[in-house]
Amino acid sequence: MAVTGDETESAPTGDMSAYQICSPTSGLSQEMGSSPGSLPSPQQVSEEALRKREFRMMKNREAARECRRKKKEYVKCLENRVAVLEKQNKTLIEELKALKVLYSHKTE
DNA sequence: GCGTGGATGCGTCAAGTGAT
DNA sequence: ATCACTTGACGCATCCACGC
Numbered sequence: 001m002a003v004t005g006d007e008t009e010s011a012p013t014g015d016m017s018a019y020q021i022c023s024p025t026s027g028l029s030q031e032m033g034s035s036p037g038s039l040p041s042p043q044q045v046s047e048e049a050l051r052k053r054e055f056r057m058m059k060n061r062e063a064a065r066e067c068r069r070k071k072k073e074y075v076k077c078l079e080n081r082v083a084v085l086e087k088q089n090k091t092l093i094e095e096l097k098a099l100k101v102l103y104s105h106k107t108e
Numbered sequence: 109g110c111g112t113g114g115a116t117g118c119g120t121c122a123a124g125t126g127a128t
Numbered sequence: 129a130t131c132a133c134t135t136g137a138c139g140c141a142t143c144c145a146c147g148c
Contacts, residue, residue: 117140128132
């Protein structure tokens with residue numbers, strides 16, 4: 001796996017269900033205890049920033065996965081198209097050959 | 109069995125882009 | 129201007145085939 005240092009993850013299949021929104025560090029119960037209306041302490045601000053960062057990273061992780069999936073699909077699609085066109089090309093060449101033979105016999 | 113190189117997949121970062 | 133999303137690039141881990 002990658003260098004995340006997160007050893008809790010990772011079925012060898014790369015199963016994405018191992019990733020969760022709730023990371024071990026997100027102890028929601030702690031910062032929820034602030035009194036309403038008061039300014040957040042620097043500690044709370046940094047925890048909020050950390051949570052935002054983790055959320056961003058999780059979203060991007062999923063986005064990258066989706067991006068790769070789409071790219072693979074696109075490449076497969078192109079390969080299929082190549083196969084179809086090659087087949088079509090072959091058929092047209094054969095057809096041309098046959099027509100040439102036919103034409104040469106007529107002109108004799 | 110062991111080292112090695114190529115292929116593949118993953119997570120992360122950074123830059124670009126469109127929507128608000 | 130800001131935000132969310134997309135994607136190329138990078139580094140890393142793992143797998144597999146190959147030569148020794």
